[in-house]
Amino acid sequence: MQIGTDAPEWQIEAWLNTHVPIDLPTLRGRVVVAGAFQMLCPGCVEHSIPQLKRVDALFESRDVAVVGLHTVFEHHAGMGQMSLAAFLHEYRVTFPVGIDQAGEQGDPIPKTMRRYAMQGTPTLLLIDRNGKLRLHKFGHLSDLQLGAEISLLIAEPGHAAAAGVRDVHACPVPPD
Amino acid sequence: MQIGTDAPEWQIEAWLNTHVPIDLPTLRGRVVVAGAFQMLCPGCVEHSIPQLKRVDALFESRDVAVVGLHTVFEHHAGMGQMSLAAFLHEYRVTFPVGIDQAGEQGDPIPKTMRRYAMQGTPTLLLIDRNGKLRLHKFGHLSDLQLGAEISLLIAEPGHAAAAGVRDVHACPVPPD
């Protein structure tokens, strides 16, 4: 996986805040801001989640899709789906969050996290309108830089835009 | 229960960060700073827990005992003991935390929270060296005021001090 190549599909066992699964083809035509986090990671709670909420509030949903990835690699028993649902409710997180699939054969690292070779949480991914991975950052990116990166990707033409843009927040009917 | 009267005993189903139960007689002779919180309450995580840690770091353990009370009154399934243990580990909370006993007959409010008539989380309790409840505050108290209140209580004589002061952090052998 390299910057500039197709972003690998994520592997999700359940979605919250959306009635339908959100795979990458669904998001084609929009810039994707994906934040990998753990609900009990202090840096995620203090910096990453609030930043994702600000991104979600600022940009138009036709241009930008914010997606959370719950990539639990420690304290698995303490961060199950019930806990995550309560966390999202209490922290007023309304964008879709996918729970990364448990790792193979006792691997503590879940599958999407492994596939993307993430070093930990928080990790930020930017994927362009054509599905190419454009930024992969472990740790914190300043709001100033993130705003700049996102708007550059928005300004790029998207070949796949003809497929139509659907609003993930609006929970569209899934394609057959 | 009134300010100035004996603080009611708390009812705890399990303790974390201590090998022995911490009841109020155990703490007699010291000023008790007890913080009732929920691990998924944003105000608790942002303000109350860091403040309790600062109190724990500043004052001598022979003078002040910091105790957390996990008073879960919502999202019970998401804030079980495994989740709390992970939370305390990740947020570097090292003072003892007691899990408030589940309420009677389907009451969502746990027993200690009910007994103290707490209005929500965070709630701060100050108990003097003689076991009297001296402050009961729902919401946030400034560091400046909390520091002032604690040091006034420290300066008061404690009739029960003769019983000896034991360090909760040091996990003493329980009395027979």
Added chain:
Amino acid sequence: MQIGTDAPEWQIEAWLNTHVPIDLPTLRGRVVVAGAFQMLCPGCVEHSIPQLKRVDALFESRDVAVVGLHTVFEHHAGMGQMSLAAFLHEYRVTFPVGIDQAGEQGDPIPKTMRRYAMQGTPTLLLIDRNGKLRLHKFGHLSDLQLGAEISLLIAEPGHAAAAGVRDVHACPVPPD
């Protein structure tokens, strides 16, 4: 003066942090981020000056010029040039700052501030590579939005770029 039209030239009585005056033609070819402030305006000191420093640190000087405008409209005697110079030194402000010319005939509003019809401080101006005023904002703009706005302007072609880009920080020889 309207958004999208030529930015009016500023009227400066003295420059700090640069050996040469910085007029708008000098900056043609670059995006200009101009912050109007007063050194004793608390909102400017807490939010605007740090934000301008972050912009100056993040973007390349060939793309973006950060300029401060000291638009004093109150307490004139307390914010003279000596005070401003000390302020810039203590707050580690290294981008050029122009002192707005005193208003006509006892007008407390200085000339550039009057010409731009600024409502107070801080005020943020964005000027594109071709010298057009693109944003005029009284108060605070989030880092996320400012980063987005700046990078969009950077991405636009600049007709005047052929004139060559000079680095204001480098104190270029003034044009004859």
Added chain:
Amino acid sequence: MQIGTDAPEWQIEAWLNTHVPIDLPTLRGRVVVAGAFQMLCPGCVEHSIPQLKRVDALFESRDVAVVGLHTVFEHHAGMGQMSLAAFLHEYRVTFPVGIDQAGEQGDPIPKTMRRYAMQGTPTLLLIDRNGKLRLHKFGHLSDLQLGAEISLLIAEPGHAAAAGVRDVHACPVPPD
């Protein structure tokens, strides 16, 4: 000058926010929280001044007197009385501030700063009800600790209290 001995009298060339000079005998009977600062010292503006305002707001004026000392040891020309007056107005500082007298024979260190052997700004002084210097701290003290220190001094008996307590904020008639 040692902790526990009589606090040396300060030497002030002018007072702001009070109609009468505030010498130490005037303050006898109250705990004095004196903050030495410079209006263009970033740490003073960000931490020390807001903390002094919080102290002034929290404690009763019959118990605690907050006093600012403007101890300018650099950029003297940029921090004159007009600038300081504008600063205090803009930052909503309402407690009395004394301007430290210029140093002897070209000494850049002003007299009170020299007498107290201050190492820089901000410096915090605590003086008890009997005029003894009890704390002398260069840099920042946490709110929690400052609140604790002040309330301990409030709780001490003051031998001089019989002389009567006057409210500096109320601008009392000066003694003959």
